[in-house]
Amino acid sequence: MPDTPPVILADEPGSFPHSVLAERHPAIIRQVREAFPYGPEQHRALDALLENCTKGVIETLPVAAPDRADWAAWGVDEYTGRSWFDVPWLWSESRFYRQLLEAVGYFGSGPWQGIDPFRPFKLAELDAPETDEELAALDALDGRPADEQAAALLHGSLWGNRADLGFRLSDADAEGRDAVPGLVADDSATLWSLLDGADTLCLVADNAGRELVPDLLLIAHLLAQGRVRRAILHVKPYPYYVSDATTADVVDAVRRLIRAPGAAAGHGRGLWSAMADGSLTVRAHPFSCAPLPYQAMPDDLRAEFAAAAVTVVKGDLNYRRLVGDRMWPPTTPFAGVTDYFPGPVAALRTLKSDVITGLAPATEAALVAAEGQRWRTGGTHALIQVRP
Numbered sequence: 001m002p003d004t005p006p007v008i009l010a011d012e013p014g015s016f017p018h019s020v021l022a023e024r025h026p027a028i029i030r031q032v033r034e035a036f037p038y039g040p041e042q043h044r045a046l047d048a049l050l051e052n053c054t055k056g057v058i059e060t061l062p063v064a065a066p067d068r069a070d071w072a073a074w075g076v077d078e079y080t081g082r083s084w085f086d087v088p089w090l091w092s093e094s095r096f097y098r099q100l101l102e103a104v105g106y107f108g109s110g111p112w113q114g115i116d117p118f119r120p121f122k123l124a125e126l127d128a129p130e131t132d133e134e135l136a137a138l139d140a141l142d143g144r145p146a147d148e149q150a151a152a153l154l155h156g157s158l159w160g161n162r163a164d165l166g167f168r169l170s171d172a173d174a175e176g177r178d179a180v181p182g183l184v185a186d187d188s189a190t191l192w193s194l195l196d197g198a199d200t201l202c203l204v205a206d207n208a209g210r211e212l213v214p215d216l217l218l219i220a221h222l223l224a225q226g227r228v229r230r231a232i233l234h235v236k237p238y239p240y241y242v243s244d245a246t247t248a249d250v251v252d253a254v255r256r257l258i259r260a261p262g263a264a265a266g267h268g269r270g271l272w273s274a275m276a277d278g279s280l281t282v283r284a285h286p287f288s289c290a291p292l293p294y295q296a297m298p299d300d301l302r303a304e305f306a307a308a309a310v311t312v313v314k315g316d317l318n319y320r321r322l323v324g325d326r327m328w329p330p331t332t333p334f335a336g337v338t339d340y341f342p343g344p345v346a347a348l349r350t351l352k353s354d355v356i357t358g359l360a361p362a363t364e365a366a367l368v369a370a371e372g373q374r375w376r377t378g379g380t381h382a383l384i385q386v387r388p
C-alpha cells in the first residue's frame with residue numbers, strides 16, 4: 001500500500017466537498033419537500049434538517065431506529081455533536097441521507113413508512129424520451145457480433161453513470177456538456193478475460209433509472225451468452241444519494257424493459273426468468289449504505305466478493321469507497337490501493353469527485369494541461385480500472 005494521504009473532509013470553503021454539504025444537501029431537501037404532499041410533521045422535520053445540516057452538529061437517531069446498532073458500529077459515537085463539515089466527508093454525506101429519511105418518516109411506524117422520497121425523480125428518468133432512445137438503439141445492436149454487442153453494453157453501463165440525479169442538482173449544465181469518449185484508463189481487455197466463462201459476477205450497482213437499465217442489459221447479455229453462469233446485483237437497502245438503486249428500482253427497471261417495444265422486452269423477460277431461477281440474485285446488504293470505505297467491509301460481504309470471478313463496482317461514490325476517500329496522487333497504482341479487496345475487482349466510473357488513482361503520468365499531465373483540475377469533477381471523463 002502506498003503512503004496514505006488523510007481522508008477528505010468538507011471543511012474548506014470553495015472545495016467540491018464543501019459545496020456538496022453547503023449547497024447540494026439543502027437543494028435536495030427543497031426538491032424532496034416539493035415532490036410530496038407531506039404533512040406538518042415532515043415539514044417541521046425538514047426545516048430542522050435544513051438548518052442543522054449547514055449550521056448545526058450531527059445528532060443521534062431515535063432510540064427505536066432499526067439501524068442504531070449499525071450506526072454505532074460505523075462510528076456514530078465519535079462524530080455525534082461535531083459539525084458536519086469537520087468529520088470525514090464520506091461519513092457526513094451518508095449520515096445526511098439517513099437523517100433525510102428520518103425527517104420524512106421513512107423508518108417511522110406511520111403512513112410514510114417506506115415511501116422513497118426520491119421515487120418521483122427516478123420514475124421521471126425511466127419515462128424520459130432519452131430512455132426510449134437508448135432502448136430503441138438495442139434493436140440495431142441485436143444483429144451485431146456478440147463481442148461488439150458486449151463492448152457496446154459495457155460502455156452503456158459505464159456512461160450510464162453520468163445519469164446521477166444528485167450530481168445534476170449541483171451541476172445543472174452537466175448533462176449538456178459533451179462526454180469525452182477516450183477513457184482516462186481502460187482495462188476493459190482484462191475485465192473481459194475475467195468475465196469469459198466466469199461462474200459468478202458481482203455487480204455493485206449505483207444509480208437507478210438510466211444507469212441501472214444499461215447495467216441490467218449488460219447482465220442480461222452476459223447471462224444469455226453464457227459468458228457468466230450467474231450474477232449477483234448489489235443494491236441499496238434504502239434510498240440513498242438521491243438516485244441510488246434499491247430493489248424497488250430494479251423491479252421498476254425490469255418492468256420498464258418488458259413494456260418497451262423491440263429487443264429491450266426480450267432482455268427484460270430474460271432478466272425476469274433469471275431472477276426466478278436464481279441466475280440473477282439481488283442483494284441489499286446494510287453495508288451498501290455504510291459511511292465507510294470497502295476496506296472496512298464485514299466478513300459476510302468479504303466472503304461474497306471473494307467467491308466472485310470479478311466484482312464490478314459502479315459509479316463515483318463506490319469508487320471513493322473502493323480506493324479510500326483520499327486525495328491520492330493521481331498516478332498512485334489502482335492495484336495498490338485495492339489490494340485489500342477479497343477478489344478481482346473492476347471500477348466503472350465517470351469522474352465526479354476529486355478522488356482518482358491509476359492514471360499514467362502522461363494522461364494526468366494532458367488532463368491538467370487541457371482543463372486545470374476540472375476533469376476530476378465535471379462528469380465528462382470516464383474510466384475502467386481492473387485489479388485482477
Ligand SMILES: O=P(O)(O)OC[C@@]1(O)O[C@H](CO)[C@@H](O)[C@@H]1O
Binds near residue numbers: 024316
Ligand atoms: O456515485 P455516483 O452516483 O456516480 O456519484 C455520486 C456523486 O454525485 O455524489 C458525490 C458527492 O455528493 C460524489 O461522489 C459524486 O459527485
